Each structure stands twice: as C-alpha cells, then as structure tokens.
Amino acid sequence: xxxxxxxxxxxxxxxxxxxxxxxxxxxxxxxxxxxxxxxxxxxxxxxxxxxxxxxxxxxxxxxxxxxxxxxxxxxxxxxxxxxxxxxxxxxxxxxxxxxxxxxxxxxxxxxxxxxxxxxxxxxxxxxxxxxxxxxxxxxxxxxxxxxxxxxxxxxxxxxxxxxxxxxxxxxxxxxxxxxxxxxxxxxxxxxxxxxxxxxxxxxxxxxxxxxxxxxxxxxxxxxxxxxxxxxxxxxx
Amino acid sequence: xxxxxxxxxxxxxxxxxxxxxxxxxxxxxxxxxxxxxxxxxxxxxxxxxxxxxxxxxxxxxxxxxxxxxxxxxxxxxxxxxxxxxxxxxxxxxxxxxxxxxxxxxxxxxxxxxxxxxxxxxxxxxxxxxxxxxxxxxxxxxxxxxxxxxxxxxxxxxxxxxxxxxxxxxxxxxxxxxxxxxxxxxxxxxxxxxxxxxxxxxxxxxxxxxxxxxxxxxxxxxxxxxxxxxxxxxxxx
Numbered sequence: 443x444x445x446x447x448x449x450x451x452x453x454x455x456x457x458x459x460x461x462x463x464x465x466x467x468x469x470x471x472x473x474x475x476x477x478x479x480x481x482x483x484x485x486x487x488x489x490x491x492x493x494x495x496x497x498x499x500x501x502x503x504x505x506x507x508x509x510x511x512x513x514x515x516x517x518x519x520x521x522x523x524x525x526x527x528x529x530x531x532x533x534x535x536x537x538x539x540x541x542x543x544x545x546x547x548x549x550x551x552x553x554x555x556x557x558x559x560x561x562x563x564x565x566x567x568x569x570x571x572x573x574x575x576x577x578x579x580x581x582x583x584x585x586x587x588x589x590x591x592x593x594x595x596x597x598x599x600x601x602x603x604x605x606x607x608x609x610x611x612x613x614x615x616x617x618x619x620x621x622x623x624x625x626x627x628x629x630x631x632x633x634x635x636x637x638x639x640x641x642x643x644x645x646x647x648x649x650x651x652x653x654x655x656x657x658x659x660x661x662x663x664x665x666x667x668x669x670x671x672x673x674x675x676x677x678x
Numbered sequence: 679x680x681x682x683x684x685x686x687x688x689x690x691x692x693x694x695x696x697x698x699x700x701x702x703x704x705x706x707x708x709x710x711x712x713x714x715x716x717x718x719x720x721x722x723x724x725x726x727x728x729x730x731x732x733x734x735x736x737x738x739x740x741x742x743x744x745x746x747x748x749x750x751x752x753x754x755x756x757x758x759x760x761x762x763x764x765x766x767x768x769x770x771x772x773x774x775x776x777x778x779x780x781x782x783x784x785x786x787x788x789x790x791x792x793x794x795x796x797x798x799x800x801x802x803x804x805x806x807x808x809x810x811x812x813x814x815x816x817x818x819x820x821x822x823x824x825x826x827x828x829x830x831x832x833x834x835x836x837x838x839x840x841x842x843x844x845x846x847x848x849x850x851x852x853x854x855x856x857x858x859x860x861x862x863x864x865x866x867x868x869x870x871x872x873x874x875x876x877x878x879x880x881x882x883x884x885x886x887x888x889x890x891x892x893x894x895x896x897x898x899x900x901x902x903x904x905x906x907x908x909x910x911x912x913x914x
Binding site for chain 1: 687725729732733735736739740741745748753755759764838839870873874885886887890891892
C-alpha cells in the first residue's frame with residue numbers, strides 16, 4: 443500500500459530482538475469490553491462500548507490531524523455524549539468513564555510480561571489515554587509491578603500513531619528506535635511504530651488477521667504472549 | 679481546547695459569506711445508515727454499519743497520521759473484514775461496499791443546494807472516499823446536477839482533516855481559503871476546515887450538538903439547509 447518514492451520514508455528496523463519494549467494499554471493489556479456492563483448500568487446497550495471507543499479514537503486522531511489533540515478524557519467524554527444521543531446525565535457519563543480505571547487484564551499479558559522480565563528487557567506501558575488512569579488501571583489489574591514506567595502521548599498533545607509520538611517515547615525511555623519494540627493488538631498502532639523505525643509485534647486476537655492495508659509487523663501471533671516470545675526469539 | 683501559543687496556528691476566517699462552498703458527501707449529503715440493510719443481507723446485524731464506518735474513518739486517519747493513506751475503498755474493505763470477524767465471502771464484502779454508490783439523499787440537502795444555486799455560489803462535493811463512487815452515488819441521488827465538481831482527498835493520499843487537504847481542494851476550485859465554506863455534519867471535518875482558515879458550517883443533525891472539543895463553527899443549525907441559509911446570510 444505504500445510507495446517507495448514516498449518522501450521522508452524511514453528505513454524499516456532490522457529483525458533484531460529489542461532492548462526495550464513498549465506495551466499498548468487499552469485492549470492490548472486491559473479488557474475495554476468490560477465497559478459494556480457500565481453502558482447497561484446507565485440504560486444503554488452493552489455493544490455500544492465499541493462504537494464509543496472507536497469514535498473516541500477516530501475523533502482524537504482527527505483532532506491530532508487538524509493540529510493538536512486535547513486530553514483523551516475530554517475527547518472520550520464528548521464522544522460518549524454524542525454516541526448516547528445526549529441522553530446521559532453528568533453522573534452517568536462519569537460512571538461510564540470511570541470504568542477505564544477498572545478494566546480487567548487480558549490473560550495472555552502477564553505471561554508476556556514475565557517472559558520479558560526473565561529476559562531482562564525493560565518494559566513500559568505506552569498509551570494515548572491518561573497516564574494516571576492507565577497507572578491506576580494497571581495497578582488494579584496486577585500488571586504494574588512488571589513495568590518500569592507508564593507514558594502517554596497526551597504529554598505532547600497527540601494521539602498515536604504519527605512518527606513523532608514514537609520518537610518522543612523512545613526519548614523518554616532512552617532507547618534507539620530500531621532497538622525498541624512495540625506490542626499492540628491494533629494494527630494501526632504497530633503500523634505507525636514500524637513506519638517510525640521501531641520493531642513491531644502484533645497480536646491478532648482483536649482483529650483476527652493482519653489487515654492488507656498496514657505495514658507488515660516484524661512478528662505476529664494470535665496471543666500477546668506468543669507474539670512476545672517471537673520478539674524475544676529474534677537475533678540479538 | 680487549543681492554546682493560543684500553538685505553533686503555526688492559522689488565523690480564523692472572518693464571518694463572511696463564502697464565494698465557493700464545499701459539501702462533505704457521506705452522512706452529510708447521503709444516508710450512510712442505508713448500508714444497514716446490506717449488513718442484514720449478508721447475515722450481520724443492521725447496527726454494525728455504524729461501527730464499520732467509524733472504524734473505516736479511524737483507520738484511514740491512523741494511516742494518514744503514520745504517513746500516507748491508501749484509497750478509501752481499500753481501507754473500508756479491510757475494516758469490513760475485521761468488523762465482521764473475517765466471516766464474509768468476497769462476494770458478501772462486495773455487496774456491502776457497493777452500497778456506497780446507492781445511498782439515498784438526506785432530505786435537507788437539495789433545498790440547501792437550490793439556495794446556493796439561486797445565490798450563484800459555485801458548489802462542489804469534497805470527500806475522502808472515491809470520487810468515482812461519490813459521483814455515481816450523487817448522480818443516483820439526484821444531487822449531482824447542482825454540483826460543479828466532485829473532489830477527493832484520495833488524490834493526495836490523505837483522509838480529512840489535516841490542513842493540507844483543505845489547502846489542496848481550495849487550489850482545485852481556485853478559491854481563497856477564507857472565502858471558501860465547508861458544510862458537514864461531522865464536527866471534526868468542520869473543525870479541520872476552520873483551523874485551516876475556511877468558513878465552517880456544521881449541521882448538528884448527526885451529532886446532536888457542537889462538541890466541546892472542537893473549534894466553534896462559523897454557523898451551525900440542526901438541518902443542512904438552515905446551516906446553509908446562515909452561511910448565505912453572512913455579510914459579503
């Protein structure tokens with residue numbers, strides 16, 4: 443889907459084992475579909491969580507494309523109002539949005555974090571949501587102890603996946619682009635990371651397959667732990 | 679939501695009647711929810727059209743943020759495969775996607791186009807979908823005769839709403855940014871246009887209200903024809 447003549451195109455990282463790994467948070471580490479129960483609590487259909495979450499990302503990306511994105515929480519609140527037809531009270535909006543800090547972990551994540559710890563690969567969470575919310579949620583989910591830190595692109599007014607967010611986070615964790623891995627279940631996040639020059643690992647449990655429109659990840663597998671095993675099996 | 683210190687921020691266009699008007703196509707002129715019937719045809723729930731369409735825009739914007747977007751049709755096909763869990767045959771995918779060229783018009787659009795014609799304001803369609811599909815759909819919907827042309831940001835490998843797409847289309851229609859209007863039901867599209875220096879008109883019939891996270895449009899109204907009346911009522 444990309445042309446080799448594209449201006450400013452960065453070289454693809456070699457297939458090498460990363461020295462630092464970044465983990466996407468929502469949907470990759472934590473089960474966002476658990477928000478469905480909170481939609482039911484406020485009188486909405488459970489399946490609406492997915493339209494709401496997709497719309498939040500779409501709007502955050504649109505605002506990023508147009509110049510600068512406000513914090514994730516503000517974009518999510520506006521998207522929730524729109525998705526629910528302006529029928530929810532402020533209390534009901536708060537109840538749904540508070541759910542982001544109470545999401546259960548996906549069961550294939552802790553084994554992946556254990557493998558990275560055993561391999562002595564420093565691991566960080568990297569979200570465009572609020573770093574505070576992500577910290578709280580990862581604490582409650584029992585995953586935070588495996589992480590050296592939690593970073594959010596919110597700090598630079600951007601949603602993922604432009605190259606500048608991966609440049610920024612690699613600076614934060616003091617790791618060269620081509621020795622940094624990104625693990626996610628969203629193919630567009632891995633696509634952005636690979637195009638920025640990182641080593642991409644896609645778990646396909648959310649999307650089913652690698653879509654035809656993205657840059658191929660360096661490794662992929664259905665489960666997150668298997669994808670991380672393949673990342674660690676790359677030559678040093 | 680935006681800071682005055684933001685680098686490269688363009689000045690907001692004055693409240694003046696535009697000399698040329700651009701119309702968004704899908705959802706603004708044409709009823710995309712009509713795709714719901716085609717989801718049912720292929721054994722999927724009708725409401726899935728909205729998640730599919732939102733995902734298509736999110737993915738197209740993500741690919742744009744990461745460097746360059748493939749054509750809308752490719753992004754939509756990949757999003758349809760993912761949204762339907764890879765259960766649809768190629769024929770079923772074709773059937774749903776062909777629906778984009780057969781969408782009925784929103785009833786508040788023809789009166790708006792008549793008003794613009796009476797006012798001698800040249801009007802163009804501006805989409806990030808395929809220009810050919812948009813032309814076919816607008817022909818069938820009986821709206822194409824009011825339009826001087828149909829332009830797609832696909833020509834420059836981008837989805838809306840970065841400033842460069844509005845710069846590009848204003849060049850195509852030979853109109854200065856601050857004398858060009860953009861009419862849409864998506865607040866993020868009007869936001870992008872206003873931040874690029876155009877005159878923005880938002881019809882809120884889709885989203886219900888102007889969201890808190892976007893740049894205020896120059897005019898807004900529930901219906902498209904009323905929004906266009908307000909645009910035409912601005913001082914010359």
